[in-house]
Amino acid sequence: MASRTSSKAAARKPAKKPAAKPVKKKDAGMDLSSKAELQAYRDMLLIRRFEEKAGQMYGMGLIGGFCHLYIGQEAVVVGMQMAIEEGDQVITGYRDHGHMLACGMDPKGVMAELTGREGGYSRGKGGSMHMFSRNKNFYGGHGIVGAQVPIGTGLAFANRYRGNDRVCLAYFGDGAANQGQVYESFNMAELWSLPVVYVIENNQYAMGTSVARASAQTNLSKRGASFNIPGEQVDGMDVRAVRAAGEKAVQSCRAGNGPYILEMMTYRYRGHSMSDPAKYRAKEEVARMRQEHDPIEQVRTRLLTGKHVTEDELKEIDKEIKAIVNDAAEFAQLSPEPDPSELWTDVLAGA
Amino acid sequence: MSIEILMPALSPTMEEGTLAKWLVKEGDEVKSGDVIAEIETDKATMEVEAADEGTVEKIVVPEGTENVKVNAVIALLAGDDDLPAKKKPEQNADVAAEPVTKKDEKKQEKPAAPKAQIVEVAADPDLPEGTEFVKQTVREALRDAMAEEMRRDENVFVMGEEVAQYEGAYKVTQGLLAEFGDRRVVDTPITEHGFAGLGVGAAFAGLRPIVEFMTFNFAMQAIDQIINSAAKTRYMSGGQMSSPIVFRGPNGPASRVGAQHSHDYASWYAHIPGLIVIAPYSAADAKGLLKAAIRDPNPVIFLENEVLYGKTFDVPKFDDFVLPIGKARVMKEGKDVTLVSHSHGIVYCLEAMARLQEEGLDVELIDLRTIRPLDIDTIIASVKKTNRLVTVEETWPVCGIGAEIAARVQADAFDFLDAPILRVTQKDVPMPYAANLEKLALPSADDVVEAVKAVCYR
The missing domain is CATH 3.40.50.970 (Thiamin diphosphate (ThDP)-binding fold, Pyr/PP domains)
Structure with missing residues (x-):
């Protein structure tokens, strides 16, 4: 949960079984062009560097409250974003910085919201967990675990009501997958053939509780079975696999076949939030995921071994990304705090 | 001896209905479970089943009769001669009817209970003259x-x-x-x-x-x-x-x-x-x-x-009748005490006011209509005139609407108050099912009369 501390969980022994089981690769038809790979590399790297900077700024006391970093999971949002079109909607929970950047929201506005400044997307009134962008069709940023699932289903309902062919991506985690409202949503979505892809980001831990300790059925892609919703497990560390599965699911939704479930097998390198020491898992488990499955390194290696790009060219991209993130950090510190009069605005809309 | 067939209650709040159609006529044999009549309420048309065997002796309320009170005798059934003579209520199979004894008691205790008097309320003064x-x-x-x-x-x-x-x-x-x-x-x-x-x-x-x-x-x-x-x-x-x-x-x-x-x-x-x-x-x-x-x-x-x-x-009768949100309505002006209520609470107030009028108390009644944002200005203006305030609502007292109004009024009109503000609310217990206990738990016109008199020191 976004607001729970982990002292109890932290005191327990590390979970015995490391989790991530990347699904067998379906190589055929999955490959990306070198141009697309390069774009994916850039997009994922932006998220990683942004999150590293956010972690640093949190440590300096510039970011308050809760801050849930997306490091390790970058391939999921970047791959899914490659599968959708302009006008499709995105909604997620509280680990949302990556989604916003993938949707094309300005890193400055996101970082300034983290610092609670006037230049933030919510003018400093939302914070890390509550940001939105109508322009980029990003509908939040929701702090209550699972609440975004019926809301995303409602965005899909609006698409069907209007008779357009827009699709909504409703992201949630393995923890939220146990909330009752998720199944209420599955039922209505299938009943009414709503165009929504439920993207379960299974990063193996709901805060400190491993999937095996919380879920009777650990294959979350099967959670729609009794509603007749098709589901697939996807290697969420491989941006190619994510994009391929995403395209299939999105096309199915767009064709009017109703909802689709994609369980992204992924992993977060950092704790649940900045205040989580992550003692529920072995350091070796994290290290192995980083070494063997890192989503950015995978792309980098492919680009270099395929000689699509030189080390120097990649360094150039790294430099550009670093500059974007540094600008965002600077903006987020220079942007003033909201005017005290802002306390009373935006409670109700004027009729 | 005949068995009385009574007008059944078909929902928790039904008081009367229309006897739409008889499906039997005098002289017909009926068995228990036969559909004998159709009754229309404001919500639906429902079938009434016989609960006894016998011959329809007399149809007391002809079909098409409107406003038939629940428990009124609508027909008589000549029962089986072997059975001891007794009165039996007719009931819809799907709706639990009240037991015989209670109905009889009710009839004895309250022969045609007179409808409670309520004060007349003028049309909304904000409406233009000549409104149809x-x-x-x-x-x-x-x-x-x-x-x-x-x-x-x-x-x-x-x-x-x-x-x-x-x-x-x-x-x-x-x-x-x-x-x-x-x-x-x-x-x-x-x-x-x-x-x-x-x-x-x-x-x-x-x-x-x-x-x-x-x-x-x-x-x-x-x-x-x-x-x-x-x-x-x-x-x-x-x-x-x-x-x-x-x-x-x-x-x-x-x-x-x-x-x-x-x-x-x-x-x-x-x-x-x-x-x-x-x-x-x-x-x-x-x-x-x-x-x-x-x-x-x-x-x-x-x-x-x-x-x-x-x-x-x-x-x-307007093509497009839209009211402003956040505006209370003074339903009746008065000079002695202000009553503030909303929704069904108004029913208690109107009945209480008729009685208070007889005792010479002139009550001002405000219907909040919107609870949030609260139209505190209308309440304050009224209290400044009457100097006394009673709030009436159907929820519990703790942290209720009356509590909020009392806090706001004492802050904004402290010097105008001639008596403590009193609240009439549901009693601070979960709602009981038993009829007598439910009545005790709910606020009543009696409670309102008592509170108004208390703030007027009468």
Whole structure:
């Protein structure tokens, strides 16, 4: 949960079984062009560097409250974003910085919201967990675990009501997958053939509780079975696999076949939030995921071994990304705090 | 000896109905379980089954008779001669009838109980002179408000349990499916949390959902979506994202439905910045304010009252009758004491005021109509005139609407008060089922009379 501390969980022994089981690769038809790979590399790297900077700024006391970093999971949002079109909607929970950047929201506005400044997307009134962008069709940023699932289903309902062919991506985690409202949503979505892809980001831990300790059925892609919703497990560390599965699911939704479930097998390198020491898992488990499955390194290696790009060219991209993130950090510190009069605005809309 | 067949009660709040049709005639043999008549209530036409065997001896109330009181004798049945002579009530198989003894007692104790006197209330002074009125029930007024807004705006749709094919558990959405089709009148599964959240999402996307809760008791399943998603998102998004959504349905005690179906939630929702809370009494206010609620860009909690659904009022005959949200109505002016209430609480006040008038007390009655934002100015102006205040509501006293009003009035009009502010509320216990205990738990006109006299030191 976004607001729970982990002292109890932290005191327990590390979970015995490391989790991530990347699904067998379906190589055929999955490959990306070198141009697309390069774009994916850039997009994922932006998220990683942004999150590293956010972690640093949190440590300096510039970011308050809760801050849930997306490091390790970058391939999921970047791959899914490659599968959708302009006008499709995105909604997620509280680990949302990556989604916003993938949707094309300005890193400055996101970082300034983290610092609670006037230049933030919510003018400093939302914070890390509550940001939105109508322009980029990003509908939040929701702090209550699972609440975004019926809301995303409602965005899909609006698409069907209007008779357009827009699709909504409703992201949630393995923890939220146990909330009752998720199944209420599955039922209505299938009943009414709503165009929504439920993207379960299974990063193996709901805060400190491993999937095996919380879920009777650990294959979350099967959670729609009794509603007749098709589901697939996807290697969420491989941006190619994510994009391929995403395209299939999105096309199915767009064709009017109703909802689709994609369980992204992924992993977060950092704790649940900045205040989580992550003692529920072995350091070796994290290290192995980083070494063997890192989503950015995978792309980098492919680009270099395929000689699509030189080390120097990649360094150039790294430099550009670093500059974007540094600008965002600077903006987020220079942007003033909201005017005290802002306390009373935006409670109700004027009729 | 004949067996009396009595007019059955077909719902918890039914008091009378129309005997639409007899399916038997005098001299017919009937067996228990045979359908003998059809009765129309304001909600539906229901069949009445025989509960005894015998011959129809006399039809006392002919078909087509309106306003037949519950428990009136509608026919006589010549029973089996072998059985000892006794009176038996007729009852619908699906509805639990009250036991014989109790009915008999009731008849003996209250022979034709006179209808309580209430004070007359003038038409809303804000309406232009010469306004024409139609007689409408609150139920019809709410239906018309939705239908008019759905005709006006393609983005308005209604969803909830039994709203479409069944036409509403309380028949408020009657006729909407036929006019607007199942795209805009959507039957949902029993899944309050889910469809409330779905409605919020649809509102984020720019639609204007009307979400009906079969009763607000069930909205507790959905309260996270109402508060965390609908009410707070506008603020949390810095004004970017709003939820133009109406959550509506019956709220508060009905009759004999026990603790889990009798809860008045006005103060729960009134607590939340980002919500608008409306709780009308009359059909005109129900119509004008529901239309305003549907047009409002904010999430609105629209609290109706089951007991009032069937009550008839004058409704202005306008093409487009919309009332302002956040404005209380002075229903009757007076100089001695101010009564503030809303929704079904007004019923107690009107009855109490008739009695107080006889005792020479001139009471000013304010119907809040909107609970949030509270029209504190109207209350303060009245208290400055009368110097005494009693609040009346059907929820519990602790942290209720009366508590809030008392706090605001003592802060803003302390020097004008000649007596402590008193609250008339439901007693601070869960609603009991037993008829006598339920009566004790609910506020009453007696309670109002007593409180008004107390603040007047009489």
